[in-house]
Amino acid sequence: MDYPKSVPNVGLVNGKFVDENTTTGQVGSLIPASWGNAVTSEILNVLKAASIAPDELSNDQLYKAISKIVAESGVTKEDVSKKADKAITLAGYGITDGATKTDITNLLPRTGGTLSGPVILNNGTDDTPEISWRTPSCAVNLDLTSSVLHINADRGGEKSWPLQLDIAAKAPYFFGNVAWHAGNFNPGLYLPTAALPRCTSGAGWWRCGDTGVMRQWMRIPVGDITNVALRTATWAIQFPNACMSVIATLESAQGALSCQYAVKSRDVAGVVFRFWEWASEVQAADLWLNIEAVGY
Numbered sequence: 001m002d003y004p005k006s007v008p009n010v011g012l013v014n015g016k017f018v019d020e021n022t023t024t025g026q027v028g029s030l031i032p033a034s035w036g037n038a039v040t041s042e043i044l045n046v047l048k049a050a051s052i053a054p055d056e057l058s059n060d061q062l063y064k065a066i067s068k069i070v071a072e073s074g075v076t077k078e079d080v081s082k083k084a085d086k087a088i089t090l091a092g093y094g095i096t097d098g099a100t101k102t103d104i105t106n107l108l109p110r111t112g113g114t115l116s117g118p119v120i121l122n123n124g125t126d127d128t129p130e131i132s133w134r135t136p137s138c139a140v141n142l143d144l145t146s147s148v149l150h151i152n153a154d155r156g157g158e159k160s161w162p163l164q165l166d167i168a169a170k171a172p173y174f175f176g177n178v179a180w181h182a183g184n185f186n187p188g189l190y191l192p193t194a195a196l197p198r199c200t201s202g203a204g205w206w207r208c209g210d211t212g213v214m215r216q217w218m219r220i221p222v223g224d225i226t227n228v229a230l231r232t233a234t235w236a237i238q239f240p241n242a243c244m245s246v247i248a249t250l251e252s253a254q255g256a257l258s259c260q261y262a263v264k265s266r267d268v269a270g271v272v273f274r275f276w277e278w279a280s281e282v283q284a285a286d287l288w289l290n291i292e293a294v295g296y
Contacts, residue, residue, distance in 0.1 A: 004035040203236040212296045214239055222250070222287040225259045225275045231289065234270040239295035246271050248291045254284035261289070268295065 003017070004010050011018065011029035020028030043062055047054055050065035090098045108115065121129045121144075131142040138155045140162075151163040164173040172179045203218035220233050235243075243266045250257060258279040264272040271293065 004032050007032045007035070205236050212240070214295050215292065216295075217290075217292045219251070219288050219290045222259075222275065222283065222289050223285075224283045225277050228274065228276045230264065231261075231273045231275060232270060233273075233289075233291055235268075235293065239268040239293075241268070241296050243268055243271070243293055243295040245295075246291065246293045248273065248289050251288045251290055252284045253286050257283070257287070259283060266293070 003012055003015055005012065005015065007030070009030065010032065011027055013026075013029070017029040017031070018026060020026060044054055046065045046069075047061055050068040052061055052065050052068070055061060090096075090100065121131070123129055126146045128144045133140045138153065140151060140153045143150045143152065147166070147168040149163075149165040149167065150161060153160050153162055161176055162174065164176075165171075166173070170181070170183055172181060178184065203216070205214060205216040207214040216235050216237070216239075218233060218236065220231060222231060246263050246266050248261070248263070250261070258281040259275050259277045261273050261275045264274040266272070271291065273289065
């Protein structure tokens with residue numbers, strides 16, 4: 001409610017009603033019907049809320065109505081007094097679940113601090129809230145989705161997954177590539193450090209790390225052949241699975257040769273050659289057989 005300030009020519013003085021004064025010529029204020037009705041309705045609404053019947057001859061009904069409404073609310077003067085006495089505490093206002101000054105003091109400050117207990121991130125779903133680190137050029141997030149712990153990154157708009165730990169499968173991944181671990185690494189399929197690819201003056205070998213294809217090479221002395229003879233060469237290292245082919249060439253500074261040869265047998269351990277003479281001559285002392293084999 002307010003004085004009827006918006007009513008034209010209502011005659012308020014200093015915002016209030018005044019009486020007519022014939023001595024001074026002061027015109028009395030008007031009381032518009034709308035304003036009088038509004039004031040009466042305000043009072044009658046309070047009486048109605050207190051279940052008090054309006055009485056035109058009674059001048060204390062508004063007081064009785066307000067007193068009744070307060071009494072029926074259950075709030076006493078003593079309650080109000082007690083609240084006022086304890087207005088500086090949450091309990092004084094009847095608040096039982098608010099944070100206390102001690103609770104606020106013990107919060108981890110934004111500038112850093114020390115946590116002495118566990119921190120649990122759980123939103124009730126299979127995708128937990130992330131922990132994030134940011135620089136102007138890169139963002140890195142730590143996240144647990146179902147049973148996979150992820151470290152994902154965004155650098156200049158390029159997204160990547162530097163690390164994933166699949167707890168259920170017990171498998172680690174680096175940038176999307178599964179890492180060797182006890183479950184998927186068979187040492188028998190790979191070479192120890194002491195047997196890494198190498199080449200010596202007499203025999204050597206090389207193995208492709210991607211396909212497993214292996215090459216071996218060596219040279220053995222042939223010596224003199226009488227009619228038919230066998231010569232055996234043992235590989236510097238056994239082929240893990242099979243020897244697929246063998247190529248050999250004779251070498252001699254003498255130039256003229258009086259024998260020929262063929263592969264009799266080959267396996268993962270070595271090869272056997274059969275030599276035979278086509279002329280009964282003594283072979284040169286510097287006759288060698290150069291051998292190259294391919295396997296896996």
